[in-house]
Amino acid sequence: MRIINTSSIVYRQLKDKAFFIAICVLSSVMAIPLIAILFELIQKGYKQISFPFFTETAPSTLDAMMAKSAGELIPGGIVNGITGTLLIVSIAALIAIPTGILGGVYLAEKPKSIFSTIVRFLTELIQGTPSIIIGVIAYAWIVVPFGSYSAIAGSIALAIMMLPLIVRSTEETLKMLPRSLKEAGLALGSSYTNVVLKVLLPSAFNGLFTGILLAISRVTGETAPLMLTALGSTVINWDINNPTSSVSLLIWEFYNDPYLIDLIWSSSLFLLLLILALNLIAKYIVQRTSR
Amino acid sequence: MNHILELKDLSISYTPGKFAVNKVCATIEENSITAIMGPSGCGKSTLLRAINRMHELYPDIKISGEILLKGNNILQMNPMIVRRMAGMVFQHPNPFPTMSIANNVLAGYNLNGIKLSKGGKEEIVESCLSSVGLWNEVKDSLNKMGTFLSGGQQQRLCIARALALKPDVLLMDEPTSALDPIATNRIEELLLELKKQLTIIIVTHNMSQAARISDHSMFMYLGDLIEYGNTEQMFTNPKDKKTEEYLNGQFG
Numbered sequence: 001m002r003i004i005n006t007s008s009i010v011y012r013q014l015k016d017k018a019f020f021i022a023i024c025v026l027s028s029v030m031a032i033p034l035i036a037i038l039f040e041l042i043q044k045g046y047k048q049i050s051f052p053f054f055t056e057t058a059p060s061t062l063d064a065m066m067a068k069s070a071g072e073l074i075p076g077g078i079v080n081g082i083t084g085t086l087l088i089v090s091i092a093a094l095i096a097i098p099t100g101i102l103g104g105v106y107l108a109e110k111p112k113s114i115f116s117t118i119v120r121f122l123t124e125l126i127q128g129t130p131s132i133i134i135g136v137i138a139y140a141w142i143v144v145p146f147g148s149y150s151a152i153a154g155s156i157a158l159a160i161m162m163l164p165l166i167v168r169s170t171e172e173t174l175k176m177l178p179r180s181l182k183e184a185g186l187a188l189g190s191s192y193t194n195v196v197l198k199v200l201l202p203s204a205f206n207g208l209f210t211g212i213l214l215a216i217s218r219v220t221g222e223t224a225p226l227m228l229t230a231l232g233s234t235v236i237n238w239d240i241n242n243p244t245s246s247v248s249l250l251i252w253e254f255y256n257d258p259y260l261i262d263l264i265w266s267s268s269l270f271l272l273l274l275i276l277a278l279n280l281i282a283k284y285i286v287q288r289t290s291r
Numbered sequence: 292m293n294h295i296l297e298l299k300d301l302s303i304s305y306t307p308g309k310f311a312v313n314k315v316c317a318t319i320e321e322n323s324i325t326a327i328m329g330p331s332g333c334g335k336s337t338l339l340r341a342i343n344r345m346h347e348l349y350p351d352i353k354i355s356g357e358i359l360l361k362g363n364n365i366l367q368m369n370p371m372i373v374r375r376m377a378g379m380v381f382q383h384p385n386p387f388p389t390m391s392i393a394n395n396v397l398a399g400y401n402l403n404g405i406k407l408s409k410g411g412k413e414e415i416v417e418s419c420l421s422s423v424g425l426w427n428e429v430k431d432s433l434n435k436m437g438t439f440l441s442g443g444q445q446q447r448l449c450i451a452r453a454l455a456l457k458p459d460v461l462l463m464d465e466p467t468s469a470l471d472p473i474a475t476n477r478i479e480e481l482l483l484e485l486k487k488q489l490t491i492i493i494v495t496h497n498m499s500q501a502a503r504i505s506d507h508s509m510f511m512y513l514g515d516l517i518e519y520g521n522t523e524q525m526f527t528n529p530k531d532k533k534t535e536e537y538l539n540g541q542f543g
């Protein structure tokens with residue numbers, strides 16, 4: 001029997017404790033700015049958030065000026081931004097989800113092919129590309145040839161940004177599925193396509209859904225690529241060929257107008273809560289499946 | 292007796308020059324149970340998986356020789372047809388996690404795009420689950436997910452899933468290695484029942500299992516088929532010294 005040195009065990013336990021406390025302290029320090037941001041937004045923005053905030057379009061400078069001089073709250077809301085974000089992001093998702101999933105299936109199934117290497121490299125490249133540059137590309141590809149700023153141009157820019165996230169999350173989720181699942185499907189005489197569509201993708205659903213939600217939440221707040229593509233609009237627009245506003249674009253416009261600047265707080269609060277909600281849903285799904 | 296399956300000089304390698312199955316020749320009779328035995332790594336699974344062309348999924352694997360299923364070389368047939376004629380049950384139960392019990396049984400039809408009437412579906416589900424002895428246990432929870440079942444039930448579900456397509460040959464890779472003796476027993480009884488309708492090839496590490504259920508036995512060693520013959524004869528009077536040592540538990 002070896003003699004156990006109790007003092008060294010006590011020392012190690014102490015070290016463990018100290019390490020744990022350090023982790024707790026540091027992570028709460030990191031949480032402080034986040035909580036501070038939320039607190040500030042709520043404090044400065046809650047007054048503006050009311051029913052008209054969700055039903056009326058953004059006010060003009062004149063209206064805001066008059067309300068301010070009368071000492072009233074600025075009238076109007078951000079509904080043109082909300083509908084615009086909804087339109088642009090939905091179309092972007094419609095483009096990016098099927099493309100991204102197919103790309104992810106390919107990467108998971110043929111991990112070593114040359115084409116996969118290229119695709120993987122490209123997704124990394126896109127992921128590292130500043131969003132303004134993606135905006136410039138969408139501007140050159142769509143706005144210039146079609147001669148007009150449009151929601152679809154914005155959607156394509158956002159779709160490009162979503163693609164790498166969806167491709168990679170699809171690939172990772174599929175790679176985690178046991179090989180036996182695919183073999184079981186094929187052993188029944190199924191075609192390869194049917195195994196992918198009816199066995200693999202449904203089994204990977206939670207992972208795919210999480211990836212998609214995270215990709216959506218990632219682009220919902222994007223501003224730079226939309227400035228060059230969707231441009232913005234003072235009215236509610238549902239036509240993908242017309243310039244369209246978004247919540248993020250409205251924040252930028254409000255910021256640039258001394259009479260509207262007070263609106264940035266409420267709009268930012270709304271955008272932050274929206275993205276937070278998307279992230280929480282994604283997290284909830286991950287937790288539910290890993291249990 | 293009809294020869295449903297014939298292996299001619301079958302060789303399989305994962306890495307060039309290294310044969311996991313080496314020039315195996317054998318003919319397998321219709322409506323019989325053939326057990327494949329041998330120490331771990333001797334190539335049993337590799338041989339079995341060649342018969343329904345599972346190796347094709349992995350391009351590094353090279354196969355030479357012939358496998359004749361009802362006289363046709365399966366390597367020249369459409370793999371989807373081969374796999375429907377030769378069903379497979381894997382070592383670990385692998386029901387489809389997103390499908391209900393009933394849909395697991397019907398998976399072969401759904402995946403092959405074969406449309407069935409509601410009555411036809413119910414009939415297949417009931418008859419297949421009954422033949423694996425699972426019907427009474429699950430008939431009230433057919434819409435529950437297949438993965439909710441116990442390991443033994445899942446394995447029987449997987450057998451039902453393979454049987455639903457009415458294969459001519461059933462390939463089983465240690466189907467009872469993850470099961471308790473009672474569940475194992477039920478599957479053995481089932482196999483004896485099933486051999487009236489089809490031909491079964493079963494890989495097993497359990498020698499008493501092979502002795503109990505199989506008509507013929509193969510003994511493999513390092514990729515070679517050392518001995519192949521009548522089970523009773525092989526267990527009482529093996530021809531090869533290696534077989535004898537293996538059956539006596541001297542290695543493996």
Ligand SMILES: Nc1ncnc2c1ncn2[C@@H]1O[C@H](COP(=O)(O)OP(=O)(O)OP(=O)(O)O)[C@@H](O)[C@H]1O
Nearest residue numbers: 305306311329330331332333334335336337338496
């Ligand atoms: N995917 C693979 N890649 C490379 N070599 C492999 C692979 N699968 C099996 N082998 C090799 O092929 C040989 C036969 O393997 P196989 O799985 O057929 O053995 P087995 O008889 O089924 O063994 P066990 O009883 O342990 O299941 C072994 O030497 C193994 O190392």
Ligand SMILES: [Mg+2]
Nearest residue numbers: 335336337464
């Ligand atoms: Mg094996």
